[in-house]
Amino acid sequence: MRDIVLNKRKIGRVYTNLRGWRTSRKIMIIESxxxxxxxxxxxxxxxxxxxxxxxxxxxxxxxxxSIASEEDLELLFNLLSSYKDIKGNxxxxxxxxxxxxxxxxxxKADNYNNYHYELITETFKxxxxxxxxxxxxxxGMNSKVFHPQYxxxxxxxxxxxxxxxxxxxxxxxxxxxxxxxxxxxxxxxAIGNRYVEAxxxxxxxxxxxxxxxxxxxxxxxxRLFGFRSYSIIPPNYIWSLDYNEAVNKSGVKFIQSxxxxxxxxxxxxxxxxxxxxxxxxxxxxxxxxxxxVTFEPTSVKKGVQSFVDQCLxxxxxxxxxxxxxxxxxxxxxxxxxIDPGNRDRSLNMLEQILTTAIKRWPDLEFMTSDQLGRxxxxxxxxxx
Numbered sequence: 537m538r539d540i541v542l543n544k545r546k547i548g549r550v551y552t553n554l555r556g557w558r559t560s561r562k563i564m565i566i567e568s569x570x571x572x573x574x575x576x577x578x579x580x581x582x583x584x585x586x587x588x589x590x591x592x593x594x595x596x597x598x599x600x601x602s603i604a605s606e607e608d609l610e611l612l613f614n615l616l617s618s619y620k621d622i623k624g625n626x627x628x629x630x631x632x633x634x635x636x637x638x639x640x641x642x643x644k645a646d647n648y649n650n651y652h653y654e655l656i657t658e659t660f661k662x663x664x665x666x667x668x669x670x671x672x673x674x675x676g677m678n679s680k681v682f683h684p685q686y687x688x689x690x691x692x693x694x695x696x697x698x699x700x701x702x703x704x705x706x707x708x709x710x711x712x713x714x715x716x717x718x719x720x721x722x723x724x725x726a727i728g729n730r731y732v733e734a735x736x737x738x739x740x741x742x743x744x745x746x747x748x749x750x751x752x753x754x755x756x757x758x759r760l761f762g763f764r765s766y767s768i769i770p771p772n773y774i775w776s777l778d779y780n781e782a783v784n785k786s787g788v789k790f791i792q793s794x795x796x797x798x799x800x801x802x803x804x805x806x807x808x809x810x811x812x813x814x815x816x817x818x819x820x821x822x823x824x825x826x827x828x829v830t831f832e833p834t835s836v837k838k839g840v841q842s843f844v845d846q847c848l849x850x851x852x853x854x855x856x857x858x859x860x861x862x863x864x865x866x867x868x869x870x871x872x873x874i875d876p877g878n879r880d881r882s883l884n885m886l887e888q889i890l891t892t893a894i895k896r897w898p899d900l901e902f903m904t905s906d907q908l909g910r911x912x913x914x915x916x917x918x919x920x
Contacts, residue, residue, distance in 0.1 A: 537602045539713070540653065545846070545850075546849070546853065547606045547798070549828060549829075549850050549853045549854070550853060550857070552757060552795055552826060553814075553815075553853060553854055553857040553859045553887075553910055554633065554827045554857070555683070555813040555816075555827055556750050556813035556814035556815040556816060556824075556826070556859075557609065557814050557859075557912050558857075558858035558859060559858060559860065560858065560909075560913060561590045561860070561899075561901055562751045562855050562861075562897045562899050562900045562901060563860035563861065563901050563903050563908065564621075564851070564860070564861045564863070564893065564900055564901065564902055564903070565630060565830075565860060565862045565863065565882070565902075565903050565904065565905055566627065566628070566629050566630060566865050566871075567630045567632065567769065567825075567827060567862060567863065567864055567865070567905055567916055568629050568630065568631055568632065568794055568865050568866055568867055568869075569632040569769060569828060569866050569867065570601070570631045570632070570634065570687065570769075570866055570867040571604070571631045571632065571634070571638075571684070571687070571867050572603070572634040572635065572637075572656040572659070572693060573634040573687075573690065573691035573717075574602075574603060574637045574638070574659065574691075574715065574716065574717060575597060575598070575601040575602050575603075575691075575716070575717070575732075576592070576597075576598055576599070576601060576602045576716065576874055577602065577663075577714065577715040577716060578599075578602075578870050578873075578874070578902040579874055579875075581714045581715065581716070582598075582599070584714065584876060585598070585714070588675055588710065589722050589918055590710070590719060590720060590721075590723075591720065592720065595720055595729075596719060596730065596834050596868065597727070597728075597835065597836040597868060599874070600834050600868055600871060600874055600878045601867065601868040601871055601874075602748075602871055602873045602874050603616070603660070603663055603666055603669070603871075603873065603909060604666075604667055604669070604867060604870060604871050604873065605663075605665040605669075605871075605872070605873045606665055606666060606668050606669060607665065607872065608871055608873060609669065609672045609673070609676065609682075610672065611872075611879065612629070612681075612870050612883065613672070613675070613676045613679065613682065614679050615883055615886065615890075616628065616629070616657070616681035616682075616827075616888060617679055617681055619890050619891075619894065621673060621894070621900050621901050622778055622898060622900065622901065623831070623901060625680065625901070625902045625903075626679070626680055626681050626902060627681065627890055627902045628680055628681050628682065628683050628902055628903070629676075629681065629682050629683065629686075629851065630683055630685055630767075630904045630905040630906070631673075631682050631684050631685065631842060631867075632684075632685050632687035632768075632769045632792070633656075633685070633686065633687055634685045634687050634688050634690050634691050634753075635655060635656055635686075635688075635690075635753050635756040635757050635760055636653040636654060636655055636656060636689050636753065636756065636887075637651070637653065637654060637656065637659045637690050637692075637717075638651070638653060638654075638690065638692055638697070638717060639652040639653055639658075640712060640715055642654075643698075643701070643712075643771050643849060644712075644785055648698065648701040648702050649702075650698075651694070651697075651698050653689070653690055655756065655760070656670070656760075657760070659849070662764065665801055665873065666859065674865055677761075680735055683904045683906075684757070684761050685765050685766070685767045685768065685769070685792075685904075685906060686753065686754055686757045686765035686767070686768045686769075686788075687768070687769055687770075687771060688734050688735070688749075688750060688753055688770070688771045689734075689749050689752060689753030689756065690717075690734065690753075691717065691732050691734055691751075691752065692717040692731060692734055693718075693730070693731055693732070693733050693734050693735075693736055693744050694731075694734075694745075694749060695737075695745065695746075696718075696730065696731055696736070696738075697712075697717065697718055697731050698847070700718075700731075700760040701892055702745075706722070707719045707720070707722065708731070711731070711787050712817050715806070717729070717732055718730070718731025718732065719730050732772070733771065733772045733774055734746075734749075734770070734771040734772070734774075735750070735770050735771055735772070735774045735800075736772075736774050736777055736800050737776075737802070738800075738802065738803075739802060739803075739824075740887060742774060742800065743778075743800075743802065745867060747776075747778075747779050747782060750779065750783070751782060751783070751786060751856045754768075754783065754786045754787075754788070755786075764786070764787040764813065765787070765788065766787065766788065766789055766790055766906035766909060766910070767788065767789070767790035767791065767792055767825070767905050767906045767909055768783060768788050768790075768792065769792035769793070770797075771789070772798075773781025773793065773796065773797055773798055774798045774799075774800060774807070775797050776799050776800070777797075777799060777810065780818055780819075780820050781820055784820040784821070784822055784837075788822065789821070789822050789909060789910075789913060789915075790822065790823055790824075790825060790828070790905065790906055790908070790909025790910075790912075790913070791822055791824050791825065792824075792825045792905050793812045793824050793825060793827070794812070794826065794864070795811065795812055795813070795824055795826055796810065796811065796812065796826050797809070797810040797812055798810075804874070805815055807814065809820075812824045812826055813826055813827045813841055814828075814859060814860075814862075814912075817873060821913075823909060823912050823913055825862060825905055825908065826862065827862045827863070828850065828851040828853075828854050828859060828861065828862050829847060829851050829854060829861045829862060829863040829864065830847065830850060830863070830864050830865075830899070831846075831863050831864070831865040831869070831885075831889065832845060832864060832865060832866060832868075832869060833846045833869055833881065833882050833885055834866075834869045834878055834882065835866065835869075843885050844885050844888045844892070847863065847889050848889060848892055848893065848896070851863075851893065852896075855897065860903070860908060862905070862908075869882040870882055870883070876900075894918050898918045
């Protein structure tokens, strides 16, 4: 069975790399989503969820994910800073960031009539080991190991959460009362938390509102970091192609993706899947990237015997087929605030991957997603 799963994975990766832009360069990119967003606030809340019957122990994002602490950031940045590629560049995280979170106190004080958000800089101050986070992010940026790009305003479906709070739904209120963006349902089936699907919409008005939220977040991103985000990655890969024109006008030229973009269908609980390949260009001149390597040791378990070997195998397929290795590796893998062992295991494996990759491919180049986008579009970027 393990060999069958492995062969299917190899075939899938070959298919992912068949079409699109190619290069002889050995480019390695680490795309990491969710930086800045709230999820599980603390071990105490995690235990409270279990006592209340919420199966948070069955879902990795509820079990491990939270805002990365100062210690989490320092350990990750120190590891990345200890490696250099052939051009002297460190491995660098393309940190796809959320710029805001729900302001739970203001929403409650407003009797759930209106939604209010706070910037991540304010959220950091409310967590016990996070007050210096934004300064550490800036240090990571200056050291060129942490490079923010835009993920969304918040990783929360505003209309769904607010609507369910107004309706008095138990899951929404339990999560909200404990500082979580909604909650997974009660009962033995550990299905996911749909409140985090920020860009899923249910009506024409909701679709317009979601775009306005996304555009507002792009402006907040520029105010926080001092530059426009050249690339985006929509939360949960849910996105309407109708949004491309507006984000293009806001400076977005490169759209990170997996092999499928999921577009909601109004009035139906389903999506249209759009096939994507690296370098695919839309009518506004934007191009798409595709994640073709996986390093998700916390959340992707099925059929994987060694996350290190799997990552290196998929990198090898990408390079043999003339593709950059674009690694999917979410924040959850590097967070130890709930469980330090989760972070430590991932960092140990990342260290093995980097050590082996540099030896195996001496001409390896570390790069960010927007740097790759500029190269594909011919925007005169070269990695120094």
